Amino acid sequence: MSIGFRKNLSKETSGSLGDQVRDHLRIRILGHEWEAGGKIPGEFELADQYGVARVTIRTALRSLETQGLIDIRHGSGAYIADFGDSVRAGLQELRSITQTIREMGHKAEMITRSSEIRKATATEAKDLQISEDSDVLHIERAITADGEVVAFSYDTFNIEELTPAILKRISKGSVFAALDSIRKHPVRARAEIHAISSNEIGWGRDRPRSGLYLLLRQVHYLRNGKPIFTGDTFFVEGKFQFIIHRTV
Amino acid sequence: MSIGFRKNLSKETSGSLGDQVRDHLRIRILGHEWEAGGKIPGEFELADQYGVARVTIRTALRSLETQGLIDIRHGSGAYIADFGDSVRAGLQELRSITQTIREMGHKAEMITRSSEIRKATATEAKDLQISEDSDVLHIERAITADGEVVAFSYDTFNIEELTPAILKRISKGSVFAALDSIRKHPVRARAEIHAISSNEIGWGRDRPRSGLYLLLRQVHYLRNGKPIFTGDTFFVEGKFQFIIHRTV
DNA sequence: TGCTCTAAGTTGTAGTACAACTATAGAGGA
């Protein structure tokens, strides 16, 4: 597995060696290769397994610890943090909502209500760091799991960073998949969280009667620090479980 | 500053050298020593400043990157992530609520409504990994900022891990400060987030009429992986801004 | 003015060595 790993995964994944090892270890952890509270192999053995230096393994393990997936104990080892299966919807992991739904074993769909290019609002221009007369792509969509609406999203894209072909693809399918194809996927997002009670949010006959939502107000950034898109996502309370790992 | 740092901070802070450097750098970042988007000193220079090896600096920087405070760019440097002042209420940073309020320049108080030792409920016993007939300490409190109620908390402690003196101190002041004094402060927590609309939550005349809360349902763990306390904290919507940094 | 290329600077990875800490097994004593 030693050299084979570096050959195989460098094509699929991106980022540094340490990031690749981190992502692979995360898959192994979430795949329950080790039981909760159990000990994973030592740094020397992992370095052997992946054919990388111990420094690289330590980089990956530190990152996983900050994410709350493992506990590293000096002189003892690294242990799987006790979490439920719901970790896959971990809030600090920046990933596609639809992909998360699919990984949890459900059928995910996106229903576009509207898609238009218009001038940016003041708030949008500020978040996207563009002038106020710039054009932006605004999309309103509903996200469903097994046919049931779980969220309503209002996204606004900085079209200066994107080509018309990509814009079309974004408005039709998964945002993350489209951005990934041109290597412009966001690596970081800043989100505010709010509780919202309103009947003005959802639409259609599947609109929840309670009107109770968890709002994620986000700005997504590229690796070079530039904002690529911003948006509000209203999650129907109770339909989606958000987990967050907090560390010192 | 080189040797002085290691002498000074090893008394106040805990954890490995890398953790101490990380905490110190976090203070410098949140203190706006560098402007948003600006570049912090290189790894070699920081290693000089702190009198530690570059490996140790890299450990700290990686952790700060995972927390979303900086962006590290290969061949270029580490840059301050663009965030507002509200970062100090970063949701993935496990810290005392009252201390966070104070750091934001407000006066924080805790008003205890009730404090009792009783048998654990089924849910509490499961979360705390104790038998169902075990005794637990249950406290109901309101948290205020500048005299205004910002949250209601319902906490339950595993008293097997604590002495009577500490239990008394917990019920009177800050939980984190009390646990810190016996080096049993939690290093990790797992939290669910919910939007709640109910008039059964708050009490007193300051109870918000809207009844709209952001609920944090948490379990706190010690470094050895054992749960120390669990609890529900209901934040009055609009009074407390939660920020979260999401990374790939 | 604009472009290309070079060089300096920065982070990423590798390897080695030793320090600090933990857990275990075993010796020794009550």
Next chain:
DNA sequence: TCCTCTATAGTTGTACTACAACTTAGAGCA
């Protein structure tokens, strides 16, 4: 037999060095 202590092996933490990979800025040239 049980308990306590100790030695020891195993693991993570820190240090130092060296080089690779990448970015940026500036010199030089057309």
